[in-house]
Amino acid sequence: MSAAADELNVAACRTDLDGLASKGGAVVTGVADATVFTDAPEGHRPTDILPKAKTVYVVGGAQPRAGDWQSPIYQHMETTSFGDKMHNLAQRLSRYIEDHYGYYAVCVPPGTDKGNQPFVNFSLAAELAGCGTKSLAGPVLNPEYGFMYYSIVISTLPLQVDGPLDEPVCPAPECKEMWDAEGTTPCMSICPIDDGGCLGGKLKDGRVVERRYDQARCRTRVETYWIPGFQKVLDATLKEKDKEQQKMMLYSSLFSRTLWSMTYANVSQGQCFECMRVCPVGSKHRIKK
Numbered sequence: 001m002s003a004a005a006d007e008l009n010v011a012a013c014r015t016d017l018d019g020l021a022s023k024g025g026a027v028v029t030g031v032a033d034a035t036v037f038t039d040a041p042e043g044h045r046p047t048d049i050l051p052k053a054k055t056v057y058v059v060g061g062a063q064p065r066a067g068d069w070q071s072p073i074y075q076h077m078e079t080t081s082f083g084d085k086m087h088n089l090a091q092r093l094s095r096y097i098e099d100h101y102g103y104y105a106v107c108v109p110p111g112t113d114k115g116n117q118p119f120v121n122f123s124l125a126a127e128l129a130g131c132g133t134k135s136l137a138g139p140v141l142n143p144e145y146g147f148m149y150y151s152i153v154i155s156t157l158p159l160q161v162d163g164p165l166d167e168p169v170c171p172a173p174e175c176k177e178m179w180d181a182e183g184t185t186p187c188m189s190i191c192p193i194d195d196g197g198c199l200g201g202k203l204k205d206g207r208v209v210e211r212r213y214d215q216a217r218c219r220t221r222v223e224t225y226w227i228p229g230f231q232k233v234l235d236a237t238l239k240e241k242d243k244e245q246q247k248m249m250l251y252s253s254l255f256s257r258t259l260w261s262m263t264y265a266n267v268s269q270g271q272c273f274e275c276m277r278v279c280p281v282g283s284k285h286r287i288k289k
């Protein structure tokens, strides 16, 4: 029987949704107030997608396994680390909210809208839902598990809001010690912006006070074979006048890997995780026998 006819038990709804999320592979969940996304540009807020939205239910998980971090062949990460699992879960949860509770629920596409902007910024949602805080390296870090993928369900369901965390997860205590001793942190050290990398910044009194990030350079390493890689190779191939050269480009391992990569996952997938590999947050979950 639908619970819509009954008076809504908000706490029971949350327990119910968390149970389903956990069974579906989420390791963290959180709820954000749908009306507080003022840091997001107009047109990219939850209430732009669902005007009467009250809450944003966030699920996080699908991070690389401990064994993945051990592999010297980092390229295999593209088959293990993508957000589909969380997105598929969010789709099931949105249907469940509508069918079981009788409230509107929208699962937001993980791709980009106009101007390469996300429909709604999942990282901001994860922060506002208290799943973690933004890090110097970029990703939202959960205090227990560190890096993970997030997906969201925007809903009129009036869940209790968790709200943002009070304390930043980054920098970790180990990073503060490293900064005091060496003037850098693990992520900045592995990918230094002034030496061919993408990350820079400053810590003061144990807090990140400055962050530098070369997004364009990072993107060429994170999405080497995925949609941006496909666009780049296709552009070069179409412009090539020499038929033999064009054929070589189409059948090259770069183009083949690009196509394989796009068929592994229909949403974003990472191919560089070096800053997360060295990040101490959640590292205990990356150690097995």
Ligand code: SF4
Residues within 6 Å of the ligand: 137, 190, 191, 197, 198, 199, 217, 218, 219, 221, 222, 272, 273, 274, 275, 276
């Ligand atoms: S994902 Fe790779 S390229 Fe991007 S900041 Fe991290 S280490 Fe650097």
Ligand code: SF4
Residues within 6 Å of the ligand: 135, 136, 137, 138, 169, 170, 171, 172, 175, 185, 186, 187, 188, 278, 279, 280, 281
């Ligand atoms: S390595 Fe340290 S400074 Fe860098 S993202 Fe992780 S916690 Fe933050």
